[in-house]
Amino acid sequence: MSKPLILVTNDDGIVAPGIRVLVDIVRPFGDVVVVAPDSPQSGKGHAVTLEQPLRIKKVNVFPGLEAYECNGTPVDCVKLAKHVVLKDRKVDLCVSGINHGSNASINIIYSGTMSAAMEASLEGVNSIGFSLLNFSFDADFNPCRPYIEKIIRDVMEKGIPHSRLLNVNIPNPASGRIRGIRVCKQAEGRWREEFMEATDPRGEKYYWLTGVFQVDNLSEDTDIWALKHDFISVVPSGHDLTTYPSIPELKYLEV
Amino acid sequence: MSKPLILVTNDDGIVAPGIRVLVDIVRPFGDVVVVAPDSPQSGKGHAVTLEQPLRIKKVNVFPGLEAYECNGTPVDCVKLAKHVVLKDRKVDLCVSGINHGSNASINIIYSGTMSAAMEASLEGVNSIGFSLLNFSFDADFNPCRPYIEKIIRDVMEKGIPHSRLLNVNIPNPASGRIRGIRVCKQAEGRWREEFMEATDPRGEKYYWLTGVFQVDNLSEDTDIWALKHDFISVVPSGHDLTTYPSIPELKYLEV
Numbered sequence: 001m002s003k004p005l006i007l008v009t010n011d012d013g014i015v016a017p018g019i020r021v022l023v024d025i026v027r028p029f030g031d032v033v034v035v036a037p038d039s040p041q042s043g044k045g046h047a048v049t050l051e052q053p054l055r056i057k058k059v060n061v062f063p064g065l066e067a068y069e070c071n072g073t074p075v076d077c078v079k080l081a082k083h084v085v086l087k088d089r090k091v092d093l094c095v096s097g098i099n100h101g102s103n104a105s106i107n108i109i110y111s112g113t114m115s116a117a118m119e120a121s122l123e124g125v126n127s128i129g130f131s132l133l134n135f136s137f138d139a140d141f142n143p144c145r146p147y148i149e150k151i152i153r154d155v156m157e158k159g160i161p162h163s164r165l166l167n168v169n170i171p172n173p174a175s176g177r178i179r180g181i182r183v184c185k186q187a188e189g190r191w192r193e194e195f196m197e198a199t200d201p202r203g204e205k206y207y208w209l210t211g212v213f214q215v216d217n218l219s220e221d222t223d224i225w226a227l228k229h230d231f232i233s234v235v236p237s238g239h240d241l242t243t244y245p246s247i248p249e250l251k252y253l254e255v
Numbered sequence: 256m257s258k259p260l261i262l263v264t265n266d267d268g269i270v271a272p273g274i275r276v277l278v279d280i281v282r283p284f285g286d287v288v289v290v291a292p293d294s295p296q297s298g299k300g301h302a303v304t305l306e307q308p309l310r311i312k313k314v315n316v317f318p319g320l321e322a323y324e325c326n327g328t329p330v331d332c333v334k335l336a337k338h339v340v341l342k343d344r345k346v347d348l349c350v351s352g353i354n355h356g357s358n359a360s361i362n363i364i365y366s367g368t369m370s371a372a373m374e375a376s377l378e379g380v381n382s383i384g385f386s387l388l389n390f391s392f393d394a395d396f397n398p399c400r401p402y403i404e405k406i407i408r409d410v411m412e413k414g415i416p417h418s419r420l421l422n423v424n425i426p427n428p429a430s431g432r433i434r435g436i437r438v439c440k441q442a443e444g445r446w447r448e449e450f451m452e453a454t455d456p457r458g459e460k461y462y463w464l465t466g467v468f469q470v471d472n473l474s475e476d477t478d479i480w481a482l483k484h485d486f487i488s489v490v491p492s493g494h495d496l497t498t499y500p501s502i503p504e505l506k507y508l509e510v
Contacts, residue, residue: 046300046364053461083450108496109301161504183505185497190377195338206308236501241363242440243417246491250438
């Protein structure tokens with residue numbers, strides 16, 4: 001009997017510490033194949049590469065494991081994994097991350113980590129994106145390991161209902177003590193952006209995107225609430241963006 | 256009394272014919288400002304540019320109109336428009352497109368056109384993405400003009416309920432005869448991908464993403480059904496990706 005096939009990817013790039021931890025965690029669960037970007041791809045959302053050719057290269061980054069780096073986006077990695085690397089072999093689980101930084105609330109939309117997982121879920125594969133609320137490459141992943149193992153074990157046993165995608169965010173309490181896991185909804189929030197303005201040596205202005213994240217609701221059923229209270233948040237997520245209650249209200253547009 | 260402020264953007268780039276038509280259509284409705292990418296940005300999804308500085312340049316592309324080109328993604332354009340160009344002046348409407356090609360069904364996720372509109376909707380701005388089912392830059396936009404005018408007029412009068420975002424796709428019937436407008440939901444569909452494999456002069460393989468779109472359901476309440484029957488599809492869309500029915504089913508994950 002063949003072991004489950006597990007695809008691992010991320011958006012911080014194949015040499016980021018987070019993907020190394022995730023690979024370690026999933027190894028006992030099946031045959032692991034890694035296809036990840038060759039450079040940081042944070043904030044790439046669901047971008048695919050249409051105007052440039054894609055390249056994929058076998059690399060020896062994880063001893064004893066089949067691993068590939070790709071010059072495209074996280075979504076490109078999942079597409080190349082399916083078609084070029086795995087030649088349409090059935091994938092049993094896709095895990096993406098562990099991202100260095102939060103993908104809670106509306107950040108699922110901007111996140112390469114979550115978009116990679118969503119791309120796999122579109123193909124019917126149970127998919128989980130993991131993110132730790134710590135941007136540092138020196139982040140301590142030890143406190144969250146047993147929780148990630150539990151989530152993966154449960155999902156491999158029971159699957160993910162409906163759209164097969166989980167957005168898992170992990171708090172980073174100073175104490176190191178995570179209080180548990182909460183299944184919740186995406187909080188309403190938004191970026192209050194500013195642009196850092198600077199001037200290049202030729203006198204031309206340029207801008208760097210920056211900003212602070214602002215949460216609009218902090219009710220107990222949201223991911224941001226869970227994280228603020230040192231719980232891991234699990235948000236079942238999907239790809240149907242229709243706002244159903246609006247349909248009857250907009251019927252007047254029809255001619 | 257000041258006129259409504261209308262932001263126009265797209266993902267095909269500021270010189271694409273589609274944005275020219277859209278600018279023409281919205282001019283009578285208010286003060287129009289254009290901020291659009293300086294190069295094609297199709298398939299960029301909700302990507303933002305974090306690793307590169309952004310530049311924005313005033314250009315004289317639309318006689319008598321304030322217009323800027325930007326080296327970033329469509330979402331970058333909307334962010335720069337808000338913060339750098341308009342200095343947080345209240346935008347009354349954001350229109351994106353007219354995209355050359357369909358953004359119906361799941362394509363909303365990959366689409367730079369729709370992501371730009373979604374970004375504006377996240378700021379509470381009524382936003383509409385328009386797409387014509389014809390990739391050619393010689394496409395005939397005349398049959399759809401009165402319908403786009405109607406939708407914009409209605410939205411400026413009554414607003415968009417809930418998440419303030421409409422995904423409007425326009426059929427391209429050989430007859431040129433559009434039958435009307437239908438308000439509907441996003442159809443389930445997926446890309447059946449293939450990669451075109453080729454070899455570069457140094458003997459290295461590379462890949463181009465290609466594929467055909469496949470629809471899973473064709474019920475009468477979907478955008479794909481409307482388009483196949485020569486109706487314009489209007490899908491009210493949002494940014495809350497939570498799959499609510501899954502929350503109770505996944506409570507077993509909690510510890």
